[in-house]
Amino acid sequence: MARTKGKIVRDTHTNADMSHQNSLRYKIGEFLGSLKENGLKSTVDKITQRVYYKIKGVDFSTENLHDLTLTGDFQDHGTALVSTSKDFFKKVFEDLETITGKKIEKNIFLDYGSGKGGAIIQARNSGFKQSIGIEFAKELHDVAELNIKRLSLKNVDSFYQDATLYLPPLDISVIYLFNPFDAVVMEKVAQNIVSLKEDFKNDVYIIYGNPSCEVLDNYFTLLDKREHVSGARVNYYKVI
Numbered sequence: 001m002a003r004t005k006g007k008i009v010r011d012t013h014t015n016a017d018m019s020h021q022n023s024l025r026y027k028i029g030e031f032l033g034s035l036k037e038n039g040l041k042s043t044v045d046k047i048t049q050r051v052y053y054k055i056k057g058v059d060f061s062t063e064n065l066h067d068l069t070l071t072g073d074f075q076d077h078g079t080a081l082v083s084t085s086k087d088f089f090k091k092v093f094e095d096l097e098t099i100t101g102k103k104i105e106k107n108i109f110l111d112y113g114s115g116k117g118g119a120i121i122q123a124r125n126s127g128f129k130q131s132i133g134i135e136f137a138k139e140l141h142d143v144a145e146l147n148i149k150r151l152s153l154k155n156v157d158s159f160y161q162d163a164t165l166y167l168p169p170l171d172i173s174v175i176y177l178f179n180p181f182d183a184v185v186m187e188k189v190a191q192n193i194v195s196l197k198e199d200f201k202n203d204v205y206i207i208y209g210n211p212s213c214e215v216l217d218n219y220f221t222l223l224d225k226r227e228h229v230s231g232a233r234v235n236y237y238k239v240i
Contacts, residue, residue: 037229046087058147060118069138072162077182078136083118084178092207092234093126099224099236105202107173108132112163112189113180117144120156128173130155134166164188170199175206183213190219197240204239211235
């Protein structure tokens, strides 16, 4: 953090207003971007899935954290919710396998700052044996649980919990973070992961989307950096 004329300025812009992502203009731009990157078939599949979600009453809309019920001691350190889409998840996971040069074990997938469950649902649908989400905003966690129920998914769990208090399962494969919080919380999360480093049962990788701090560089091996056609940046790390 830094001070400007007596005011504290965070290195990470937390609780930013992301409501523009729910606008028609943004969605049209997203559609055109998907056409460019993924082609017509993939884009049509994406639209079909969204229609299906609409019919099922599944909600992945973007939300800000203002006025939500937050838990833990770091309520001012989180960011706005941006749900992970199917094509983005597919792309970043394919990139991870390309970077590592091998198939990644799909044991447990963990998302810190899981919001309405977008990433953990995509992970389970892609073949992970179990996916877990940690979310500190109760309203978002409640929607995630409802989304999971409406899609009749098993082995997908959302927990209403402070990320700094959660320890990953030992048979985890992938840890996912899409700019969920600032460096203060990231430091504590990284330390928790490191505390289990010798006990993990297989290789563990971290996918860090839209990185806003360099904390993970101090703890884990940076494998590569990629930029998505949408403009999203992604860092890939190996824990062990």
